Amino acid sequence: MSTTLLVLLILVAFGTIIFQLSKANDYIAILKGADQANDESDNVNGKLFFLFLIVFFVFIAWTTYDSWHKMVLTASSVHGRWIDLNFNINMLFTGVVFVLTHILLFYFAFKYRGKKGKVAYYYPENNKLEMWWTIVPAVVLTILIVFGLYNWFRITGPAPEDSHIVELTGKQFNWMVRYPGKDGVLGKREFKLIDETNGLGINFSDPNSRDDFMANEIHFEVGKPVVLKIGSRDVIHSVGMPHFRVKMDAVPGIPTTFWLIPTETTDEMREKTGNPDFVYELACDNICGKGHSAMRMVVVVDSHEQYMKWLRKQKSFYDTQIKGTDLESKFALNTVNTPESGSQNKSLNP
């Protein structure tokens, strides 16, 4: 409490000093007369603007340097590289514009700082100039739009046929991850079946569901396309994986997807970054309540061997959680195959 009081006292004292100094300075300006005072403040502030230009660029250089190794500059996915290229091209054009306009702005503020007797140049318009600085941005933006949309459609286009499937479902406040198991097909879900045990509402009467397994870590196989089937059980969450340049909202009632091809295994990244504890991370990117910043999950990118080894270790959710409990009787195996599930699950049918 006493520190607070002290801080307050210091602030008040500081404020009073500034106030008194300002008052004195304003009086001096009045004594000097408006013209001289204006000339002086124009002169000082004009020069300060030029100084600001230099300090600003130094500041940008410093913060860039400071953050360089912290930023995730190279994506670990195929489409991520496309995004990076797109980002860098944008950076090139906008960077040039940023530097040029700032130099002009602050240099003009310095160069044309006011002085009594100086007369400004009456120059109301120049249609040719207006035309040029409409056309040039239009052309640049056309390039950026075309390039951006070309990649946008590649990224959002259909995933390759042989993609792995991982289902990610957000809830307050963690992720439920489901893999389709050996058959490669996710079992059906029903909203009404959700309860504390069966958090996704999987309908275990669907034969496809029996080998589905849940994981507490996401595993991808390097170089292998994988489709994320994204959803939410309660409020909107968002799947964000910064290293892979993945982001897609998880919306209750509306399934979304995103597909990617991871290019670096976790081990490779550990070597590359020199950080033996490096992990890929999944974060929630849409405010979802008090646990928003706790919705983390580790993502592991395995080599083919590692991935197979991991797969073999996983046990079906049905076998571990449902079988042998009261719930088992609720889910009699549906042997009358529906057309959609029938063709893909021969191995499971007796």
Place this chain on the structure above:
Amino acid sequence: MSEVHTHPHHVNEEQLTPYDSVHFQDAQGEIHEPEHHHEHEDNFITKYIFSQDHKMIAKQFLVTAIFWAMVGGLLSVLFRLQIGFPDTSFPILTSIFGSHWVPNGKMTPDFYNMLITMHGTIMVFFVLTAGLSGTFANFLIPLQLGARDMASPVLNMLSYWFFFAAGVVMFISFFLPSGASGVGWTAYPPLSAIKEAAVGAEQGADFWLMSMALFIISSLLGGLNYITTIMNLRTKGMSMLRMPLTIWAILFASVLGLLSFPVLLGAAILLIFDRTLGTSFYLHDIYISGIGQMEHSGGSAILYQHLFWFLGHPEVYIVILPAFGIVSEIMATNSRKPIFGYRAMVLSLNAICVLALLVWAHHMFVSGMNPLVGSVFVFLTLLIAIPSSVKVFNWIATLWRGNLHFTPAMMFCVGFVSLFISGGLTGIFLGNSTIDIEVHDTYFVIAHFHLVMGVAAFFGMFAGVYHWFPKMFGRHMSTTMGYIHFWITMIGSYCIFWPQHYMGMSGMPRRYFTNEAFQTFNQYVGMNEFITISAAIVFLTQLMFVFNFFHSMFYGRKVTEKNPWRSTTLEWTTEIHPGHGNWDGPLPEVHRWPYDYSKDGEDFIPQTEPIRPGETVHG
């Protein structure tokens, strides 16, 4: 209110009907103006509280906005403490907010969510919309167009009082047992629709929605009035293309508000229904842990986002357009040069106004919306960069070969252009759906919009306050404090927001209570401390501005000449303390455009000066 109408000496009431004002302007000079119309008896209530004088209403908006800016700014310093110093305990916060929200000097995530939600809501709506448009539209439209008052002074007064009521409701929500709304200023359902989903979605969200509904009514009443006045009450000779750019900007901002705010009202009403009546406009198949299946079925959470951003995006232009106008006007005056490319400025404002209505879904590229729809919005969004860059080039060209007089207002104009460039260019990244995948909902977005429409709009507001303060109060603000205010705010704002670009490029998500769980995001501990300290310093500097504002109101140097900035526009032809009705004699007549600075060897030629023989006419 009724007192105003029945006041026997309130002769102004009759004069101020729109028809009469038009009548004045048409038959000017021939009709005898009633004398002493500004000297009618006003009591305290009609003069300061339920005032119908546009100038007083403008001041009411401004002072209320200053109050809210203090609140909004303080909230940001509080949540920055959490981000910058997540491990430090602040016992003082416990003694202020109680141990329910801040146990042992450490705030809870729910409290943090309330802080960020209310910071966003207050700043966007109460400060930058009501504070900027409300103040300067009310103050400048009649004064710069040569009108006695707004077309409807009563609607104008109501507009303020609806805003005030919205503020009261929002303020009360801070003191609810469950606290204020904590679901983000965008209030996306289902989080905002289901009381069980978050503490911040309980009663606070009801108050938030009620307050927003009142605020929208205020905005609509104001906007309707601004447009009507601009269209109908321009004085003789004030053709549209002789209007100062402030008025053009306010006109387009008002049109935008009028077209888009009702959609938000609709969105809010449907959300209220979902919350209280059990409807399912935005909800489908929701299971809340510990509660079970909700009965809502068949709605779409994405629908709300479309409705929200249909206002939400135009909203940022509603905020920034008046700032464009203010900056153009002050920059021309203090460069002693015409604004470069007046017609191009008007056209670009117009283009921005139209495009602003067609880009809303760029906030939803990763919402699961069809990518084809997204691509259309990429195209339309990036088009906005063209009129925006035209404006920037025109401002820079205005400075070229000027005789720049650096009043505090002018300093903020130069700062505005810098901020608008810095923040605007990152908009080209975010508007590109491909790149948006990477930086969507990260600190990159925070850096972008704070620079381009947060701090920049504040700079427009500061410029306007410093510039028109002499007209508002007949006194000057302290220039020295103005310079200190400018430099600390300018440098501090970049210190706060520039590093956030890098954080965004690491994927650091918005609205995180703490980054400590994440290896990738927790690298910026030092930088976050730096940002928090910068934010605190910038906030304290704003207190100095507020002090300067109120102190100068009573003790500032008195204005001794009608036109202290040697400006061409009509507001400076009024008395130093203009009464209700603005001009003592007949309304001024306009003969030229508002930017004849340094023309034909003359420092400035007021709009009221007839064109001289042989003079080349512009506008």
